[in-house]
Amino acid sequence: MSEPPPAEPPGSLLGIGVSPGHTAGPVARMAAPPELPARRPVVDPPAEVKAVGAALEAVAAELERRAGAAASAEAVAILEAQAMMAADPMLREEAERLASEGLDAAHALDAAFAAHREQLVALGGYFGERAADLDDLRNRAVAAVLGLPMPGIPSPGHPFVLVAADLSPADTVTLGPEVLAIVTEQGGPTSHTAILARARGVPAIVACPGAAALADGDPVAVDGDTGRVDTGIREAFAQEIRVRHGLERARLAASRGPGRTADGHPVPLLLNVGSAADLRDGAGEGVGLFRTEFLFLDRRTPPSLDEQVAAYAAVFERSPKVVVRTLDAGTDKPLPFLGLPPEPNPALGLRGLRVDRVRPAVLDTQLAAIAQAAGDCEVWVMAPMVATWQEARDFAERARAHGLTRVGAMVEIPAAALLADLLLEYVDFLSVGTNDLGQYTFAADRMHPGLADLLDPGQPALLRLVADCARAGRDAGKPVGVCGEAAGDPRLAPVLAGLGVTSLSMSAASVPAVRESLAGVTFEECRVLAEQALSAGFRERHDRRWKPRPSGANAVEA
Amino acid sequence: MPERTVAVASRSGLHARPAKLFVQEAMRLGVPVKIRVGDRKQVPANSMLGVLSLGAVQGTVVTLSGEDEAALDALVALLATDLDADTEQGEARDE
Numbered sequence: 001m002s003e004p005p006p007a008e009p010p011g012s013l014l015g016i017g018v019s020p021g022h023t024a025g026p027v028a029r030m031a032a033p034p035e036l037p038a039r040r041p042v043v044d045p046p047a048e049v050k051a052v053g054a055a056l057e058a059v060a061a062e063l064e065r066r067a068g069a070a071a072s073a074e075a076v077a078i079l080e081a082q083a084m085m086a087a088d089p090m091l092r093e094e095a096e097r098l099a100s101e102g103l104d105a106a107h108a109l110d111a112a113f114a115a116h117r118e119q120l121v122a123l124g125g126y127f128g129e130r131a132a133d134l135d136d137l138r139n140r141a142v143a144a145v146l147g148l149p150m151p152g153i154p155s156p157g158h159p160f161v162l163v164a165a166d167l168s169p170a171d172t173v174t175l176g177p178e179v180l181a182i183v184t185e186q187g188g189p190t191s192h193t194a195i196l197a198r199a200r201g202v203p204a205i206v207a208c209p210g211a212a213a214l215a216d217g218d219p220v221a222v223d224g225d226t227g228r229v230d231t232g233i234r235e236a237f238a239q240e241i242r243v244r245h246g247l248e249r250a251r252l253a254a255s256r257g258p259g260r261t262a263d264g265h266p267v268p269l270l271l272n273v274g275s276a277a278d279l280r281d282g283a284g285e286g287v288g289l290f291r292t293e294f295l296f297l298d299r300r301t302p303p304s305l306d307e308q309v310a311a312y313a314a315v316f317e318r319s320p321k322v323v324v325r326t327l328d329a330g331t332d333k334p335l336p337f338l339g340l341p342p343e344p345n346p347a348l349g350l351r352g353l354r355v356d357r358v359r360p361a362v363l364d365t366q367l368a369a370i371a372q373a374a375g376d377c378e379v380w381v382m383a384p385m386v387a388t389w390q391e392a393r394d395f396a397e398r399a400r401a402h403g404l405t406r407v408g409a410m411v412e413i414p415a416a417a418l419l420a421d422l423l424l425e426y427v428d429f430l431s432v433g434t435n436d437l438g439q440y441t442f443a444a445d446r447m448h449p450g451l452a453d454l455l456d457p458g459q460p461a462l463l464r465l466v467a468d469c470a471r472a473g474r475d476a477g478k479p480v481g482v483c484g485e486a487a488g489d490p491r492l493a494p495v496l497a498g499l500g501v502t503s504l505s506m507s508a509a510s511v512p513a514v515r516e517s518l519a520g521v522t523f524e525e526c527r528v529l530a531e532q533a534l535s536a537g538f539r540e541r542h543d544r545r546w547k548p549r550p551s552g553a554n555a556v557e558a
Numbered sequence: 559m560p561e562r563t564v565a566v567a568s569r570s571g572l573h574a575r576p577a578k579l580f581v582q583e584a585m586r587l588g589v590p591v592k593i594r595v596g597d598r599k600q601v602p603a604n605s606m607l608g609v610l611s612l613g614a615v616q617g618t619v620v621t622l623s624g625e626d627e628a629a630l631d632a633l634v635a636l637l638a639t640d641l642d643a644d645t646e647q648g649e650a651r652d653e
Contacts, residue, residue, distance in 0.1 A: 077575065077578070080578065081574075081578050081606070084578065084581060084582070084606045085606050085607060088605050088606050088607045088608070089602055089604060089605050090601065090602065090605040090607055090608045091605075091607055116607045116611070119607075119611045120607075120610060120611065123610075123611070123613040127573060127610055127611075127613055130610060134607075299569065299570070300571070300615050300616060301616075
């Protein structure tokens with residue numbers, strides 16, 4: 001989509017572009033966790049005690065500084081809580097005691113963190129989840145005492161291109177506005193990095209093993225459309241790209257109106273939201289995926305009917321149409337109040353609608369709350385992880401018994417796609433979740449760093465399943481939408497429209513680029529693109545990075 | 559030493575936001591206050607890790623002890639409030 005660069009850059013690396021946009025800047029790498037050196041004989045214990053205190057203070061100060069500069073309330077809360085743990089008097093007392101007894105500062109810190117970590121893990125549940133925070137703090141404190149760079153998101157004091165092996169959810173939430181673009185060595189199109197980058201509108205490339213060779217300060221240009229990182233560029237070139245990127249973003253941000261092709265074929269562009277907060281800038285053509293999990297997180301008891309009614313109404317009031325997904329949790333996304341025992345293979349276990357087999361009351365309360373909260377909003381409701389027509393039928397009956405009139409099923413399991421026509425005898429619409437459908441079709445874990453190519457939604461096998469669903473919808477005269485990450489990919493939108501998909505649901509940041517992409521093609525062109533994609537795969541024809549690469553190759557081009 | 563006993567009112571227990579607000583208030587008050595569950599080991603109220611280690615969920619009865627009764631009352635009032643109740647507002651401010 002971007003114009004060709006003005007001059008040929010000295011070298012480039014290839015990965016998978018997961019968030020569009022072309023920008024440039026200096027690299028700042030995420031430092032790796034420090035290795036604990038061998039124990040050091042201590043000659044001056046008071047000096048070690050002092051070093052322990054100084055390290056903890058430095059960590060707390062750094063986190064407070066970041067909290068002060070953080071972009072979102074969520075990030076501020078996380079950073080402040082971490083700063084409080086770093087400044088914890090019990091932790092410090094314990095570490096100082098160990099140091100005074102002859103441990104070197106690094107080992108004293110390590111041991112003190114380990115003791116607290118063990119305590120939290122023993123409590124289990126959501127207390128146990130704080131263990132990850134302690135690990136992060138421990139790495140920071142040990143790095144501080146050893147004089148190494150603090151691990152975590154770098155903070156060089158100027159805008160930068162973030163380069164990392166991979167990013168964790170905790171890393172991503174604290175990303176600030178200084179991050180121009182993201183390049184990771186691992187990760188796939190449905191990884192946290194990809195989803196977050198799209199939501200923020202930050203260009204991103206994942207599965208770029210060559211990025212391991214990039215060093216702090218290296219000037220690079222990142223093209224999230226093609227997955228290409230140009231290295232060794234001159235500052236004037238970088239600046240030109242940044243200016244163009246800014247103009248492009250401003251132009252896209254100013255775009256308005258419903259989704260349609262050049263010849264006016266409508267493809268409503270809907271939003272994926274997690275709560276009313278995601279609708280602060282308006283709902284556009286409506287909400288295509290309202291995830292309801294946020295209400296259930298960190299709970300020992302399920303939220304009451306009234307509490308659910310209030311939370312759903314807050315979303316319904318802000319949008320003309322909302323497609324609600326009932327609770328999508330289970331052993332893959334454990335919630336304390338469900339009390340489900342761990343399973344060896346959670347992705348293939350009790351999750352989504354299947355939780356209803358053991359905890360039926362949860363769904364009934366939720367359906368009742370959705371019906372009560374509806375008001376003037378056109379509320380559609382759908383179940384996640386439907387596998388059989390019987391499940392679709394039973395869910396539809398339950399939902400209708402609560403007075404809900406538009407009932408649908410998510411298609412995330414190949415079995416459901418294969419039975420799309422049968423499902424539509426019982427439900428009013430289908431919504432294809434391409435992330436899970438890809439994972440189950442290709443037997444490839446969504447988060448597996450080495451299988452990113454299999455998880456690309458442009459894969460013809462996945463597109464054929466989408467096509468089957470769309471055809472069944474056309475035959476039945478019922479809508480079939482897509483709400484996975486594929487729906488927010490501007491290059492894939494014409495293909496999905498051409499397959500007969502009736503709406504696309506995505507994060508708000510993805511809407512402008514998808515709108516523009518659809519507006520640039522006629523519906524007939526969409527159909528031709530779809531036909532090609534079904535036979536040969538979309539990417540192979542349109543994007544050279546999808547040519548098979550020798551395994552493990554870095555794809556470095558001179 | 560003066561003591562106060564109170565049941566934790568916050569939905570998520572003494573964890574996440576409620577724990578943070580409680581410890582922040584204890585730090586702000588700046589006088590020594592200890593907190594414990596039943597007969598278990600008491601921890602300083604200004605220690606986040608200590609407070610988390612209580613594992614207190616909604617309804618857990620905790621005991622505060624300290625010389626400053628006004629500080630105890632202030633902390634009891636905080637524990638008796640559902641500190642998650644205005645979380646939604648907090649979320650609405652996100653980003």
